[in-house]
Amino acid sequence: MIAIVDYGVGNLFSLKSSFLSVGADAVVTDDAEILKRADHIVLPGVGAFGDAVKKLRESGLYQVVIDEARGGKPLLGICLGMQMLLEKSYEYGEHEGLGLIQGSIRPIGDVIPSNYKVPHIGWNALHFPKQKHPLFKNVKDGDYVYFVHSYHGTDCSENLAATTEYGGTLTAAVAQGSIMGCQFHPEKSGDVGLKILKAFCEL
């Protein structure tokens, strides 16, 4: 069973539907016991980093997610959920993340030309390092996915799992073993996105 963490940010209808469409048994939950029983955990997120971490703490699920992930349960962060996996973010101040993956969240404006539009919205191509993480086993270099973001992961070193080009190189995904995060929205990325979600379910 795939447990999608519901901590009061954003609408999880499409995310749940996309997992159901690849044949997974997915539930949206704010129940710690269900997260503990689940085979996989998905951490979604929209909005501002500081608010989201605060809400996750208030939900009482913050430590549960960390403990389950450290215990080896596959965890997938999506969009802001991916950003929260890192150590800290510099969005409106400085905020601590879950610290499950090395790196910090900084404005994409730091690495792209000033005439590029922010947020980075639309379909862009994925590029992978030589050693491709199993999450991407069914997708090719150059496949397109849907992005909407103004910040991205930096200093992720060997945990950088995919990049995309937007006047500069942006972090598209991070992964460290069974802990993974996509900056883009696999649940809005057509067949390519569904292949990624399916690969996650098979981990």
Place this chain on the structure above:
Amino acid sequence: MITKRIIPCLDVKDGRVVKGVNFLGLADVSSPVSLAKYYSECGADELVFYDITASAEGRGLFTDILREVASTIFIPLTVGGGINTLEDFDRVLKCGADKVSVNSGAIRNPSLIGEAAKRYGDQCVVLSADVKRVDGVFRVFSKGGRENTGMEAIEWIKRGVDAGAGEVVVNSIDTDGVKNGFDLEMLEAVCNAVNVPVIASGGAGGIDHFTQLFRAIPTIDAGLAASIFHFGEVAIPDLKEELHKQGIPVRR
């Protein structure tokens, strides 16, 4: 490289797609779900659903349909039509919409844009403007293009973006339905004024008009059209193939 988006727009009334649709092999040509699926398989980058229903009953049908579309296809969905309050945002977002487009509702109550952006994020709020030249000045029209608000269009759009609209759809009333090409002059004026994605609407009659649009205005992000896609005058795979040949980045 970020790609240029191609967006079909579907008008829905009482749960059915209006304006005849002319596709071979589609059993139910007025079913929003089968059409959405068809477009998604053809390579549409996003879909816009415009609810033109007037009744409360029709609204309920629309959200049922939306929920069904959002559980069947997995590309971004924008919903517009009858969005006047935060409750309207809530209603369609809960059913799987990713972005909500405001038009007359924002003209009546401009603070709607800022309030929605604050609650749901800028990326969720699309400002849609129907614009027409009146004595040489771009003016914003409301109520489906019937009423001149007297507002200067570029100023209005800038105001909307400053308030938090994350994208802008510019529909030129002057070129809409004429099929003689997008309104390049108007679109360029908008692109020069704002730094969020701008979606061109109104005037596409063939593939050439899209190549012309993306060549003439490199900062435009997407082209939106309805009838030329619905009637099969332009097939999205052919359109994307041609754009690609012309060196314009598209998702294929």
